[in-house]
Amino acid sequence: MAEKRKITLKDIARELKLSPSTVSRALNGYASLSEETIRQVKEYAEKHSYVPNALAVNFRKNRTSIIGLIVPEIVHHFFSTTISGALETAKKHGYHVLVAQSGDILSGEVFACRTMLGLGVDGLLISISNETVEGDHIQDFLEEGKPVVQFDKITDQLVTPKVVVDDFNGAYEAVNHLISEGYRKIAHLSGRMEVKNAHERFLGYKKAVEDHGLDFREDWVKNCSAISEQEGYDFTKQLMESANPPDAIFCITDLVALGAMNYLKSARYEVPGQVGLMGFSNWMLSEYTSPNLSSVDQHGFEMGQKATELLIELIKNHDLGDNETVVMKTDLMIRQSSLGK
Amino acid sequence: MAEKRKITLKDIARELKLSPSTVSRALNGYASLSEETIRQVKEYAEKHSYVPNALAVNFRKNRTSIIGLIVPEIVHHFFSTTISGALETAKKHGYHVLVAQSGDILSGEVFACRTMLGLGVDGLLISISNETVEGDHIQDFLEEGKPVVQFDKITDQLVTPKVVVDDFNGAYEAVNHLISEGYRKIAHLSGRMEVKNAHERFLGYKKAVEDHGLDFREDWVKNCSAISEQEGYDFTKQLMESANPPDAIFCITDLVALGAMNYLKSARYEVPGQVGLMGFSNWMLSEYTSPNLSSVDQHGFEMGQKATELLIELIKNHDLGDNETVVMKTDLMIRQSSLGK
DNA sequence: TTGAAAGCGGTACCAT
DNA sequence: ATGGTACCGCTTTCAA
Numbered sequence: 064m065a066e067k068r069k070i071t072l073k074d075i076a077r078e079l080k081l082s083p084s085t086v087s088r089a090l091n092g093y094a095s096l097s098e099e100t101i102r103q104v105k106e107y108a109e110k111h112s113y114v115p116n117a118l119a120v121n122f123r124k125n126r127t128s129i130i131g132l133i134v135p136e137i138v139h140h141f142f143s144t145t146i147s148g149a150l151e152t153a154k155k156h157g158y159h160v161l162v163a164q165s166g167d168i169l170s171g172e173v174f175a176c177r178t179m180l181g182l183g184v185d186g187l188l189i190s191i192s193n194e195t196v197e198g199d200h201i202q203d204f205l206e207e208g209k210p211v212v213q214f215d216k217i218t219d220q221l222v223t224p225k226v227v228v229d230d231f232n233g234a235y236e237a238v239n240h241l242i243s244e245g246y247r248k249i250a251h252l253s254g255r256m257e258v259k260n261a262h263e264r265f266l267g268y269k270k271a272v273e274d275h276g277l278d279f280r281e282d283w284v285k286n287c288s289a290i291s292e293q294e295g296y297d298f299t300k301q302l303m304e305s306a307n308p309p310d311a312i313f314c315i316t317d318l319v320a321l322g323a324m325n326y327l328k329s330a331r332y333e334v335p336g337q338v339g340l341m342g343f344s345n346w347m348l349s350e351y352t353s354p355n356l357s358s359v360d361q362h363g364f365e366m367g368q369k370a371t372e373l374l375i376e377l378i379k380n381h382d383l384g385d386n387e388t389v390v391m392k393t394d395l396m397i398r399q400s401s402l403g404k
Numbered sequence: 405m406a407e408k409r410k411i412t413l414k415d416i417a418r419e420l421k422l423s424p425s426t427v428s429r430a431l432n433g434y435a436s437l438s439e440e441t442i443r444q445v446k447e448y449a450e451k452h453s454y455v456p457n458a459l460a461v462n463f464r465k466n467r468t469s470i471i472g473l474i475v476p477e478i479v480h481h482f483f484s485t486t487i488s489g490a491l492e493t494a495k496k497h498g499y500h501v502l503v504a505q506s507g508d509i510l511s512g513e514v515f516a517c518r519t520m521l522g523l524g525v526d527g528l529l530i531s532i533s534n535e536t537v538e539g540d541h542i543q544d545f546l547e548e549g550k551p552v553v554q555f556d557k558i559t560d561q562l563v564t565p566k567v568v569v570d571d572f573n574g575a576y577e578a579v580n581h582l583i584s585e586g587y588r589k590i591a592h593l594s595g596r597m598e599v600k601n602a603h604e605r606f607l608g609y610k611k612a613v614e615d616h617g618l619d620f621r622e623d624w625v626k627n628c629s630a631i632s633e634q635e636g637y638d639f640t641k642q643l644m645e646s647a648n649p650p651d652a653i654f655c656i657t658d659l660v661a662l663g664a665m666n667y668l669k670s671a672r673y674e675v676p677g678q679v680g681l682m683g684f685s686n687w688m689l690s691e692y693t694s695p696n697l698s699s700v701d702q703h704g705f706e707m708g709q710k711a712t713e714l715l716i717e718l719i720k721n722h723d724l725g726d727n728e729t730v731v732m733k734t735d736l737m738i739r740q741s742s743l744g745k
Numbered sequence: 746t747t748g749a750a751a752g753c754g755g756t757a758c759c760a761t
Numbered sequence: 762a763t764g765g766t767a768c769c770g771c772t773t774t775c776a777a
């Protein structure tokens with residue numbers, strides 16, 4: 064495999080009878096060089112399509128222009144959206160993104176952190192796993208002077224900037240909307256309360272219900288531990304067949320809402336009308352169900368962008384940042400499933 | 405930001421009064437070293453938590469253990485699935501993955517290729533954009549001795565190994581299945597015929613129809629240029645309102661099939677029964693529609709794995725590979741929408 | 746304005 | 762079994 068030997072900076076220097084330093088300066092646009100020399104060097108470099116050896120530059124400068132990005136699971140609409148945002152922003156600033164998934168387990172996250180640190184990324188973007196508590200493996204980055212920005216799934220154990228969704232408010236507005244559409248008996252298919260995002264959504268739901276003087280009933284709150292369509296279906300069935308069936312359901316995610324919708328349709332409930340339905344996350348699928356599913360958009364793309372901007376800023380300033388938290392506003396996506404009773 | 409200065413191999417050598425070469429050998433498990441020396445070095449390294457400088461190693465060995473991965477669009481169930489497979493396989497072999505999206509446009513792809521090449525990835529996995537024809541920017545990798553493996557969306561202009569879905573056969577089986585369920589007038593919502601995958605699916609559809617002596621009608625084939633839900637809806641409406649309405653529709657993707665399903669339901673057709681419906685891709689959503697959508701699984705995860713395995717093999721063998729094409733079998737996912745007439 | 750030279754942190758060849 | 766040392770390609774003092 065005869066790959067053509069690439070031309071180096073030294074080659075140029077030799078050919079042009081200049082010193083490597085001069086060539087380096089000319090190429091990197093330093094002052095104090097004669098116009099003529101610069102022109103000459105650039106022309107030669109261009110003509111022989113000189114490309115600096117990134118490995119050498121990185122080694123010398125002790126940086127890689129690579130950002131590490133760890134999410135629980137790539138195959139997940141929200142996360143792939145945040146990744147997309149991160150990629151766009153990184154590109155704009157001349158950074159590359161190394162992606163890894165933790166599989167939502169601690170060992171996977173630790174492994175990803177270690178290999179990324181070993182490779183010498185300049186900083187880390189991370190949405191932690193469900194199992195992460197201490198976060199020593201993340202702390203390691205900070206101790207090497209590499210900034211970390213947490214997003215979406217975060218832990219307060221680590222002093223890093225954070226970008227999170229305003230789950231509380233998003234849920235509050237969603238439930239408010241159901242109420243304004245005339246629904247009064249609102250149930251909530253929640254997630255595991257130990258998970259911060261789920262808990263916040265629950266609190267937002269509760270606050271909205273109470274602010275309007277409506278009943279908050281424990282038995283109208285069901286915990287979906289797997290956040291699955293099946294749970295949505297089953298719990299909805301359970302709720303509707305109970306002595307006190309609700310007239311609206313606010314679901315922790317669109318997938319759960321889809322399960323709820325499937326049950327309601329199969330049991331011949333009118334959605335909306337008899338039962339109002341709200342999801343959360345605004346997955347692509349919510350646009351395409353029938354009826355369309357109302358949801359709460361989390362602006363994943365913008366989150367990825369914001370987190371990446373913060374990180375790159377820190378990298379450039381050689382700063383680790385502090386505990387600041389950026390809260391991303393959500394958007395109520397009112398479609399059909401939540402319309403007037 | 406006082407990051408603690410990291411200990412280097414030379415530090416160890418000096419402290420232990422050994423030469424750098426000896427320490428290197430001890431750490432990398434070379435033979436011909438006394439047990440004692442090895443133990444001593446390893447102990448010291450462990451105690452001072454020595455971590456080799458990856459940048460230096462990469463520079464010296466002229467490799468990065470990084471694979472570049474370019475897809476048209478990350479936020480797409482199929483691609484995120486292939487990425488997931490690629491990540492898993494890369495991890496297993498000690499490789500990292502740099503991800504970029506082309507946005508399905510040539511300029512984006514060229515940019516991604518250039519930056520990745522500049523960074524010094526060891527090889528490239530790519531699913532090309534719709535606009536890619538010549539592929540000189542990809543050829544550049546080969547000319548630098550870096551192997552490339554194409555997957556899913558490929559071009560034959562480049563001599564590289566390829567991993568593709570058996571679109572023809574997948575489509576053939578899907579239509580076969582509709583026929584075996586009793587449907588006889590089968591329409592096809594296709595994609596743009598210039599796109600290879602779309603064309604193959606069309607050919608598979610046509611062959612199946614003809615093999616069974618059924619009518620192949622041009623007016624039962626509709627081109628969805630955007631592959632959108634809207635097109636699925638509109639073309640299905642058009643088909644069903646025509647003089648010769650079909651009794652089954654094979655759709656180029658699940659999203660299009662969803663549009664078809666939404667129209668059929670709104671127009672009170674029974675699915676299945678009056679109209680049979682098949683999608684393609686087996687997106688997550690197909691499991692959750694009602695009725696469940698029958699589809700064709702493309703094994704995206706396994707594709708990502710396979711492509712990555714091929715690439716890593718080539719990298720390790722310092723080989724560019726040839727034109728071999730691995731064809732991934734598809735799986736018919738029979739759910740409700742295609743069941744008996 | 747330019748050059749000389751010392752590294753960055755390893756690896757590997759050539760000695761011994 | 763171990764040491765000495767010349768690099769890898771580029772950047773960056775320091776000197777001229």
